[in-house]
Amino acid sequence: MSRQVFLYDPPDRFVAGTVGLPGRRTFFLQATSGPRVTSVALEKTQVAALAERMDELLDEVVRRSGGSAAVPAVAPAEVSDTAPLDTPVEEEFRVGTMALAWDGEEERMIVEAQALVELEADTDEDLAEAEERLLQDDENGPPMLRVRLTGAQARAFAKRALDVVNAGRPPCPLCSLPLDPEGHVCPRQNGYRRGA
Secondary structure (H helix, E strand, C coil), X not given: CCCCEEEECCCCEEEEEEECCCCCCEEEEEEEECCEEEEEEECHHHHHHHHHHHHHHHHHHXXXXXXCCCXXXXXXXXXXXXXXXXXXXXXXXXXXXXXXXXXXXXXXEEEXXXXXXXXXXCCHHHHHHHHHHHHHCCCCCCCEEEEEXXXXXXXXXXXXHHHHHHCCCCECCCCCCECECCEEECHHHCCCEECC
């Protein structure tokens, strides 16, 4: 069976978003182009890492080009996207690995999110060989979402993604653990329940 690649070059929209209440949210990357929508699930930490790394890569592109690259320093207001995810949100796959690259000729950020794959092996060497075969097999690998973004789109994605990550439960002022709407048992208060 050949690899399924969901390609958006360029997307009409590429955003990170959530479904569910704070503390029980499921995070998604969602790409749209016309009526076509692809949603892939991932962890909150993956969203944060992707957004942070994307900003760092864009900053490096600006630095190396001496400011001549078509990359804004901050997300332009005209490409800002605060709308919710397009519904229904149907998960194509759960993300295992992600990759970022900058295409200098086309001045595009390339984002790849590959499906999580369970590899079975008897030894660490067998596992390393299986991982290497998987990475080299472009034709038969796991499903992948590939999106090509302009510098402005990439900045807007990173800003929204960080906003989504930070929009969860507020931290406890004493222990920094997330506060649930019902409060939480604070270790700094010897287990006394604090209200939200």
